[in-house]
Amino acid sequence: MEANGEQYAANFSSIKEAQKRISLYIHKTPVLSSETLNAMSGRSLFFKCECFQKGCPLILYFKTSGNHAAALSLAAKLRGIPAYIVIPKNAPKCKVENVVRYGGQVIWSEATMHSRESVASKVLEETGAVLVHPYNDGRIISGQGTISLEFLEQVPLLDTIIVPISGGGLISGVALAAKSIKPAIRILAAEPIGANDAAQSKAAGRIITLLETNTVADGLRAFLGDLTWPIVRDLVDDVITVEDKEIIEAMKLCYEILKVAVEPSGAIGLAAVLSDGFRKNPAWQDSKKIGIVLSGGNVDLGVLWDSFRK
Amino acid sequence: MEANGEQYAANFSSIKEAQKRISLYIHKTPVLSSETLNAMSGRSLFFKCECFQKGCPLILYFKTSGNHAAALSLAAKLRGIPAYIVIPKNAPKCKVENVVRYGGQVIWSEATMHSRESVASKVLEETGAVLVHPYNDGRIISGQGTISLEFLEQVPLLDTIIVPISGGGLISGVALAAKSIKPAIRILAAEPIGANDAAQSKAAGRIITLLETNTVADGLRAFLGDLTWPIVRDLVDDVITVEDKEIIEAMKLCYEILKVAVEPSGAIGLAAVLSDGFRKNPAWQDSKKIGIVLSGGNVDLGVLWDSFRK
Structure with a gap:
């Protein structure tokens, strides 16, 4: 379209x-x-x-709203690859718990979009990871x-x-x-x-x-x-x-x-x-x-x- | 059977x-x-x-659990007949509110089964109503x-x-x-x-x-x-x-x-x-x-x- x-x-x-x-x-x-x-x-x-x-990880990956972080954690875990999840410090506790439950590695950022993006860039650089954006994708x-x-x-x-x-x-x-x-x-x-x-x-x-x-x-x-x-x-x-x-x-x-x-x-x-x-x-x-x-x-x-x- | x-x-x-x-x-x-x-x-x-x-009143009437009182209130209201609902004093507030919302007339009893039954009998006697028991029916x-x-x-x-x-x-x-x-x-x-x-x-x-x-x-x-x-x-x-x-x-x-x-x-x-x-x-x-x-x-x-x- x-x-x-x-x-x-x-x-x-x-x-x-x-x-x-x-x-x-x-x-x-x-x-x-x-x-x-x-x-x-x-x-x-x-x-x-x-x-x-x-x-299900495939669904959560491709058909999720509000669960992106946990979904990616689970998808990565099932494929045996690490997931680095950048989470702002003011995120709800239960979202963080879900990431940990599904094996994601929590990387903290400040609450601003700027901090989230700069922390994510740093992780990409250091780990060679690929960014999966929660919506702009x-x-x-x-x-x-x-x-x-x-x-x-x-x-x-x-x-x-x-x-x-x-x-x-x-x-x-x-x-x-x-x-x-x-x-x-x-x-x-x-x-x-x-x-x-x-x-x-x-x-x-x-x-x-x-x-x-x-x-x-x-x-x-x-x-x-x-x-x-x-x-x-x-x-x-x-x-x-x-x-x-x-x-x-x-x-x-x-x-x-x-x-x-x-x-x-x-x-x-x-x-x-x-x-x-x-x-x-x-x-x-x-x-x-x-x-x-x-x-x-x-x-x-x-x-x-x-x-x-x- | x-x-x-x-x-x-x-x-x-x-x-x-x-x-x-x-x-x-x-x-x-x-x-x-x-x-x-x-x-x-x-x-x-x-x-x-x-x-x-x-x-829906018909469903609530015949396929309900936990909503009996509200269901009967609604069914009666739609048929234009009164419903007298005997409710024990320790019932949750929201259940009582649902009865009132659907037009039922609340009749209070004590919390015991004995009181509920004796109050119900009294209502039947005074009003000529028919008892619809919530489960023994x-x-x-x-x-x-x-x-x-x-x-x-x-x-x-x-x-x-x-x-x-x-x-x-x-x-x-x-x-x-x-x-x-x-x-x-x-x-x-x-x-x-x-x-x-x-x-x-x-x-x-x-x-x-x-x-x-x-x-x-x-x-x-x-x-x-x-x-x-x-x-x-x-x-x-x-x-x-x-x-x-x-x-x-x-x-x-x-x-x-x-x-x-x-x-x-x-x-x-x-x-x-x-x-x-x-x-x-x-x-x-x-x-x-x-x-x-x-x-x-x-x-x-x-x-x-x-x-x-x-």
Whole structure:
């Protein structure tokens, strides 16, 4: 697929190829719905539970969101090669534990993107390792695009899909595949106000990065990359930004009504669809059958509880 | 199906009939698995997520566990008739809220079974209402039996199913259907030590009720009824009892690894399969492919957190 004469890092063929490669190893993730949440939102909502994706290394490698570090650790372990995982000091404890559990070697960086990248460069230099970027990589984008293939097969009538946006890998794959199958489908990004680089980038027409981020959704603090930005620019129809308190409220609803244990990042799609900004915007009144990708799989119960008490 | 010349309150025909009746209204609940939990248990585990069952009144009426009160409230509301729900004073807040949300009229009783029954009798007398017992009812047992029909279609190779036991409705339905389809399948009940009336009843060969119960799994405090006991006596192969701390640990694993938000009662099957009592018992070494019913759907986040801190 091309736009502005530019070739994207992934396309419908690479996504179908990814699906073929991983289909032996995965089951479809279920789609859940709830009359209560439909009534609250005034739409028909369909939740694609990517958070249940199984712990197979091939899947985790190519169809992951929020588990990149653990996934690579496991994939490397099974191949008998070392994995060096650069982790910022403010990462949730459970993410670090998962890396260690799967045999990855933790290399600490400061919390800034700059520190993460310079530490990663140093590791590459010293070890001869190859960088596998968590989102700015055509293979990752293609794998995540398989979510749309499944989702539209399970719920063909979707007119809109809402996807959390961070570095843009997940939404790029979802948008590429969904718009290939169903060109008129609307793809909306959900982003925390405290890490709204995608909203700012879309408004400016170029990649904007932020000096700092401030959100409870730790999985959504990354910035768009040079491979994901063109896809987000061209294929994502708009970005809905939400407050942290809306994310926490949506996370509670996921637990109490859907019975799905998501991290804050995973619940942001529900937060978006329930937000006044979305509900009252005339532009989105015709989004009636909305798919919401529940991503992410690092539930840190300590942090969870702290956030519920805020 | 008969045993000891006795006709049970439900049978394979009534279960298939229930399935036909509810099949228009429900989707199959998914089955999840986890390599991590397989490794921890030394078996292949398949989790039937009944906790995701949708909020349709017909389903809730006939295929519910843990939601009986809310289900009846909703069913009655949709038919325009009143529902009087007798609730013990120590019931979790979220269960009461669900009843109110669905339009049920809450009638308080003390926490004992005796008080619950005498208050219910009084309501029946005063209002002319009909009692729908939460488990000691052939229609409820039949509806819950449909879980086995689905489960064995999804995972035909199961050699064992572990089911939480409280009043015995859920496990009666599951056992009747599973053993009709696959007579050699093993049906095990999972029960808290602090509410082990089923284990005691099986040992004594007659219904034993307890003076008091003491367990975090509030959904498992009821006692076997005269309709469920004969089925449990004849078709449940054994009862595995577990400590509250094992239930809490299993609930954490459900959240952190399966990403499923269960209440303590729902997690007890996993607790059982991970318990030393189960793992080291020679009688169960040949249970290799184990289905676990994750039941229950009342996640009270406050209680949840309190229990995690114990």
